Amino acid sequence: MKDILRRAKAYLRVCLLLLSIGCGKEEKKYVSVDNFSAEISALYNDYLAKAISNLDKIDLEKTTSSDRKKYYGNARKYFKLVEPILSYSDKNNYKSLNAPNIIQVKGEDTQDTRILNPIGFQVIEENLYEEQIDTVTLTRAVNVTRDRLKLIKENNNLKLKDYHIIWMLRDQIVRIATAGITGFDSPVLSQSLLESIYTYNTIIDIIKMNEGRFQSKGIMKDFIGAIQNAQKDLDYDFDTFDRFGFIKNHTDKQLKLLVEIQKDWKVTFPFEMALSNTMTTLFSKDALNIDYFSDQLSDTTKLAEKVAFGKTLFNDKSLSKDYNMACATCHIKDLAFTDGRKTFDANQTRNTPTVTYAAYQQSFFMDARSGSLEGQVVGVVKNHNEFNMSMDSVVNRVLKNDSYKKQISELYNDEKVNYNIRHAIASYIRSLNTFNSKFDKNIRGEENTLTEEEKLGFNVFMGKAMCATCHFAPVFNGTVPPNYVDTELEFIGVPASKDTVNAKLSADLGRYELFKTPERKHFFKTPTVRNSAVTAPYMHNGVYSNLKEVMDFYNKGGGAGLGIENDYQTLPFDNLNLSEKEINALIAFTKTLTDAEY
Structure with missing residues (x-):
């Protein structure tokens, strides 16, 4: 179950965010932008009204298929135009309206499990373009989506300060780079590049509305010019679009200019969200605020010493019952903190994951049963096949060591010795995010050593192969940017063996074992792809020995492509139709994500 501390932290963040959006008395040090709020509200309402109007016209009895698709296209356009504002001001509704066409499971952690049918534009799109339309599903999706947009419009009460504007713009710039250009939310039409152009239009509108705030008109001109140059490059074929060049030449330039804008405006931020307030490049350890992912947001005093202490504990076998196992026994540094085995021993059923970049998640273990790294330590300690101890026993052993x-x-x-032993270990794990791979150095412009094959591999990963719709850049795991609130679980249909003729699903039920929710059978957390070239074997059961086998599995369409029948597979395709050249390029790119040091 999620930790109580995780829920407390989430509650704190909500309270802080509500305060920052204008509840209660405004602090004088933050500049109000009421005029801007009025202008953006008008734009917001206009786009919502036009999206609603076009959805209203999708009548299965009175319109032709061609007209329905036209009205949907218009509604989707206005939804994307409003995206920068809606996704910031009403995150939950935006998430619902832009969700994939798969069922949602809510409330497991609080024993209030609810199974929700999806709504929103992806549901409409997938059903609208079926050869045989499910009229009931499509009608419901259109009506619920339209009514949700009406409700959002009726409750529009935007109150924005200068730092809200900066956060809004930064979120959208990162959203375009990490989701927009990947096809994340355009499953049928694959028009995400065009839709990214739309969202950039709104960014330009927001900047122009705020022209009076600029001390330097040159910075404003440069920023708008950078957006327009990006829009020109987005006018391209989806499968062959150069995403590497786009992020390197456009995204990072926009992020740098945004920092210049906030300096020009003299913006003061009340706190940091997941994205650093001073990020100037997407692929850097400074891009994400590591404290955002920690329960102890303020526990950074003497952090270097705590990390060193945690490293010592991580390598200490005296914390296990028989003095024969440490965290480092399974998480071996030279293997990017994995162990090179399918499973550690015969009593365990799951492969040892890397702990590099593990900090950038909101849930832990492959079934997401823990809500923090500190909580994960408890699971390891209590596991009969691992430390086989109680935390009280660990505390006693630590306190018997004079140095500890x-x-x-x-x-x-x-204070809180039990927790702080875990905090020290977690602090060490949170330090294992170097972003110093060959790929990172190249996309930041520090090196020019990527081969054409490696660049192609990144572009295929982020585009045609749709890898990045589950493994989100820059961490390439399942924690969804730009808000990083959710770490996704997926059912991809991993087989029990390499037999592709008589493939059988792995017997491990994954998330289902925690709460017995049928819709969660065989669901597992999406891991990072970083360092995967040295973390074989792969998948939760270690079924695949090399990256070639992994690529073949995905290229066939996952478990469904192997003939494994299931109702809930979440892969967004039947098969990828990747060429041998593209598969080899994907493997070559993956190898560039190996850190220079761990």
């Missing part, structure tokens, strides 16, 4: 006892006193003032 001294560090607990000096670093944590002897």
